[in-house]
Structure formats: structure tokens, C-alpha cells
Amino acid sequence: DAGITQSPRHKVTETGTPVTLRCHQTENHRYMYWYRQDPGHGLRLIHYSYGVKDTDKGEVSDGYSVSRSKTEDFLLTLESATSSQTSVYFCAISGTADNSPLHFGNGTRLTVT
Amino acid sequence: GIQVEQSPPDLILQEGANSTLRCNFSDSVNNLQWFHQNPWGQLINLFYIPSGTKQNGRLSATTVATERYSLLYISSSQTTDSGVYFCAVEWTSGTYKYIFGTGTRLKVLA
Numbered sequence: 041d042a043g044i045t046q047s048p049r050h051k052v053t054e055t056g057t058p059v060t061l062r063c064h065q066t067e068n069h070r071y072m073y074w075y076r077q078d079p080g081h082g083l084r085l086i087h088y089s090y091g092v093k094d095t096d097k098g099e100v101s102d103g104y105s106v107s108r109s110k111t112e113d114f115l116l117t118l119e120s121a122t123s124s125q126t127s128v129y130f131c132a133i134s135g136t137a138d139n140s141p142l143h144f145g146n147g148t149r150l151t152v153t
Numbered sequence: 154g155i156q157v158e159q160s161p162p163d164l165i166l167q168e169g170a171n172s173t174l175r176c177n178f179s180d181s182v183n184n185l186q187w188f189h190q191n192p193w194g195q196l197i198n199l200f201y202i203p204s205g206t207k208q209n210g211r212l213s214a215t216t217v218a219t220e221r222y223s224l225l226y227i228s229s230s231q232t233t234d235s236g237v238y239f240c241a242v243e244w245t246s247g248t249y250k251y252i253f254g255t256g257t258r259l260k261v262l263a
Contacts, residue, residue, distance in 0.1 A: 085252060
């Protein structure tokens with residue numbers, strides 16, 4: 041299994057509070073991604089990173105920010121959590137070689153009350 | 154941006170049956186992958202297949218890039234094949250930024 045660890049695995053928080061989710065990889069891969077999964081929407085890209093301090097927006101980036109200060113860590117922050125951000129969040133990694141697949145972490149289930 | 158559509162949205166099979174899942178995309182792509190999400194929520198990469206055909210056991214995939222579709226074949230289905238199957242395509246060539254279809258939910262009955 042690809043070495044990807046997401047933390048926490050579960051979190052319940054209140055509306056308006058900031059929340060940070062962490063993704064840690066041991067594969068030294070260049071690309072890291074944050075997706076959210078909701079019923080009826082599949083997986084939607086929030087942000088991704090193509091290197092240390094290099095990030096770009098995805099399909100649903102409003103209300104989220106990211107940071108990548110080290111190759112192995114990619115943080116997702118909900119600046120002021122809302123109930124619409126209740127979701128399962130997945131981190132993924134990918135290398136740069138041809139034929140380099142996406143590998144996913146086990147997800148973080150976030151509930152905003 | 155590129156659109157990705159999968160069909161059928163839901164599929165119920167008897168164990169041992171064969172099935173074909175389809176992924177259509179609205180623009181040319183350099184990278185396409187298929188994933189299986191098991192009932193516990195884990196996402197497993199099945200194929201990296203921007204073009205051509207690949208096989209892995211009972212599963213095979215074909216991508217016809219010029220016609221903008223990919224097919225995933227499951228033969229002799231087993232209950233462990235149940236879950237959701239996703240295809241993902243690179244949003245813009247060279248970015249390694251992947252967009253997912255909404256998936257096909259497969260249930261295999263014993």
C-alpha cells in the first residue's frame with residue numbers, strides 16, 4: 041500500500057470554527073491532492089499541489105485553503121466551517137513518471153454541526 | 154472544463170455474470186485511470202490506461218482516446234467486486250490534475 045496517512049480519521053466540529061486536516065506521505069511523490077466525496081457528486085477536486093509551496097485550485101476550492109511546506113505533508117484548512125462542508129475528505133498522491141497512478145488515503149469523515 | 158460521464162449509474166448482477174462499464178469524456182485526454190471504491194470506502198487504483206487495452210485477472214479496460222471513451226470489463230463477477238467504480242481523467246494535459254466521473258455503483262448478488 042502507498043504510504044499515505046490522513047488525520048484525523050473522524051472529526052465533529054461546530055459551524056464557524058476553523059478545521060485543519062492533514063495528509064502525510066512517505067513515498068516522496070511530487071503531486072498531492074485533496075478531494076471531497078458527497079452522495080451524487082462522486083469525488084471533486086478541492087486543491088492540489090505540484091511541489092513544495094506550489095498549489096492550485098480545483099473544482100470546489102471556495103472556503104478551503106491549503107499549504108505544503110514539506111514534500112511529505114499537505115494540509116487542508118476550512119477557514120470557517122459550514123454545514124455544507126460536511127463530507128468525506130480524501131487525500132491522494134501521484135508521482136511524475138509515466139504510468140504513475142493516483143493512490144488514495146483512507147479518508148477523513150468531517151461533520152459540521 | 155472537461156466533462157466526465159459514467160454509465161450506467163447503477164448495476165445489479167448475479168455472481169458469475171459479466172458487465173461493461175463506460176466512461177465518456179468531453180475532450181481529448183492524456184491520462185485516464187479507473188478506480189474501485191469498496192464498501193468500506195477505500196479507493197483502489199485498477200488501471201492507468203490513457204489508450205489501448207490492459208488486463209488484470211478478471212478485469213480489463215480499453216480506452217479509445219480518439220472517440221473519447223473508456224470501457225471497464227468485469228468478467229465472472231464475484232461479490233467482492235461490489236462497490237463503486239470511478240474513472241478519472243486529467244483536467245488539462247500536463248497538469249496531473251484529475252477529474253472524476255460520478256461513478257457506477259455495482260452490486261453483485263450471491
